[in-house]
Amino acid sequence: MLELRKEYFADERDDNLNEIGKGTQRQDMLGHVTGASTYFNDHQLQGMLHLKVLRSAHSHARIRRIDHSEAERSPGVRRIIRGQDVPRNLNTLLSLINFGLDDEPTLAVDKVRYKGEPIVAVVADSPREAYEALAKIRVDYEPLPVVFDVEEALKTGAPVVNETYPKNAFIYHERYDHQKLRFGDVERGFAEADHVIEHRYQMSPIEHAPTETNGSIAAPDTNGRYIVYTSTQALFFSLDTCAKILDVPSNTFHFIGGTVGGGFGGKVDTLTEPLSILGAMLTGRPVRYVFGREEEMQYGPPRGAERIYLKDGVTRDGRIVARKARAYFDGGAYTRLSSYAVVKCAAHLPGPYTIPNVYGDIYCVFTNRTPATAMRGFGVTAMDFAIECQMDRLAELVGMDPMEFRILNAYRDGDMKAHRRETKGAALVECVQVAAEKAKWPIRDEFRRMSSRQGGGRRMEATPAPPPRPSYELTRPSHEPAPAPAPAPAAHGATRFSSVFGTRRR
């Protein structure tokens, strides 16, 4: 059940509009509920062939030899596709916005870096014949040592997962193996705190589990163009990725999509389009490449796991004075979009709270598992889990109600955030107040009266100049300790909270 609380921020809105604010029925509702909506896989084209890929049996192995001679003679087989058939067999998704290095082949050539990595594609008259041919391909592997744990992967001597990043970490700003966030002086903040706690949080990988699995159908069109029906979440992103991998002008493709059976982030990676188009190019026939459910679950990219160490300092009156985070994004074997999530995670620190001293080191780490990708809340969901579990612990530690503890520390309009931009349009205080009211969770009057629009303007503790870059930065994560604190300027930050000092849970 949903209710609109119009009394909040009413002075900032014009509620007298014709169409905005109405619960108009969806344009696509009837089609969806009657099963009449057209998805990519509803395009059954004459003479359509089916593409399936042979996936690596090992998490990390050198490929000595691939023998597909028997598969070529298998009934119904129209074409075998190898890595050398892919015009530009190395790509990274965010190269479209000039971020990161090409690090992932469409089809593995000399090495596989995760179990399930595509090695050979077979195009056949039917899915069954494609599967039967795949079973006849012989790959001679030389297994290599594997690394699955993010912190193990960063240690000296760990197996190199992805040669593009030989230290198993994405490189930021061409110099660091992590993204930094520095605000105030976190060590001085800990020194001022009455309590300091540190805990480790572990997010699990998650499957997007869309009703419709990843897939595409590519068909030769007139004028040397190809029409592509796709489940992508990002039409031009996928189109431009295919143009790069297949080394043709972007107007070679006419992409059609737009009605997708759930995405949640799992349909940005453009996993099937390059091969279905290449199959159509090589056979002159329409080619369909759709993930089965097992492929979607195990080899389609998941939400990446994240490991987070969170250290907080709090005063006995409930002010958080320092927050330090060290987080590792498990990107799996290739970058995909994990490098982006790391920066977004750094921007998100320290959550929606005003904390005068914040420190973050966020890593994108490569391991021998299915590459991770975006998922709902990308870069933020796991950090919110860590922060909010920690907030519960901190409230208990200082004997405060967790709702009141949130309101006390919540950011207000005008507060300086850790990424050094002023808070605008804050509404956390009001959300906590309304949730408490709905849940019949008592909070005291002074907390019920607080507002995101009052009490802001808090700045960070005077920040020492960033320390000169230490020489160890590019070698290994130092994991501790921070540079020695600079001379302490006058402390500040407590005055705003004075009205609620000394207030404890009943």
Added chain:
Amino acid sequence: MTKHRGRGMASINYPIGMNLGGDPSQAIVHSNPTGKFTVSLSSIDLGQGMKSVTRQICAETLGVPVEDVYVDTADSDTGPHCMGSFASRGTHRVGNAVVAAAREARGVMMEAAAEELEVSAADLETDGRGNIHVKGAPHRSITTKEVAMAAQFKQGKTIAGRGIFLVPLSAVDPETGEMSPATCYAHACLVAEVEVDDETGEVAMVRMDSAYELGRALNPRLVEQQLVGGAWMGVSHALYETPEPYYPDPKCGPRDFVEYVMPGPGDICPHDIAVLERPAPDGPYGAKGPGEMCANPVLPAVANAIYNAVGVRVDELPITPEKVLRGLKAQGGARPKGGR
């Protein structure tokens, strides 16, 4: 065997649009000769309601009924560029592009109407029901259909508009992380109530109460479907899902929905939602985006509720019965924290 009830809460915020910007979207709005409008996009409707929310935005801006607008998406030959449906950017970025395109189209429509009515366009207004009339003189009126016919066959005007919205790409300071990640943020607070079985370690959801601040709720029913579904996903993340149950060891990965455990209809609990609307100054009609952030507060709220119920902190997701039982064993049984 005892079942213990507990409550936990969490509050969060979430940035709207691609981090650091640099993610443009375009829209084209055009009328057919009888005053029916098409919005051409290359944006994707994943089920979130992209087609519907842009349709309402277009109708509002043009000043025509929503029935007179259809949204066509996504075709790379007819729809102009859009970065994609992710990063909670659809409503905010695409919506703004549609506002810009619809404004331009409206401008032509009003000029065409002014020519027919022999008045200045500045003196005209739309009634939102398919009519354009002189301000203060509703009887001096013309239908949008008549205007479109006149524009097409008499005046030779195209009632059409182009729009783009771009938050320019910004940089990150390597040493401090100083950056401009987003122009607006959504907010939420959620209370979860759970029941923990101290013999089996199973956690059942009892109810959820929440408050979400999303900027202007352009279509409250679309917002509701996002929030209800997103919270369900949050419960599933908290208690059930992972394709790697022994992470970081990748063994025993599930291959289908028999092995990949998710909550079923019987595991869903009542969820009472309040929506607050603090408009984003740069959002289309003040909108932000509810898509991603709705799941985020649920995970920690459930974890905190379990602690409140039995005194066990599980810091590794998902919080399976096995992990709860191990925690109970380690502390010698349930230790309810009470007080809520």
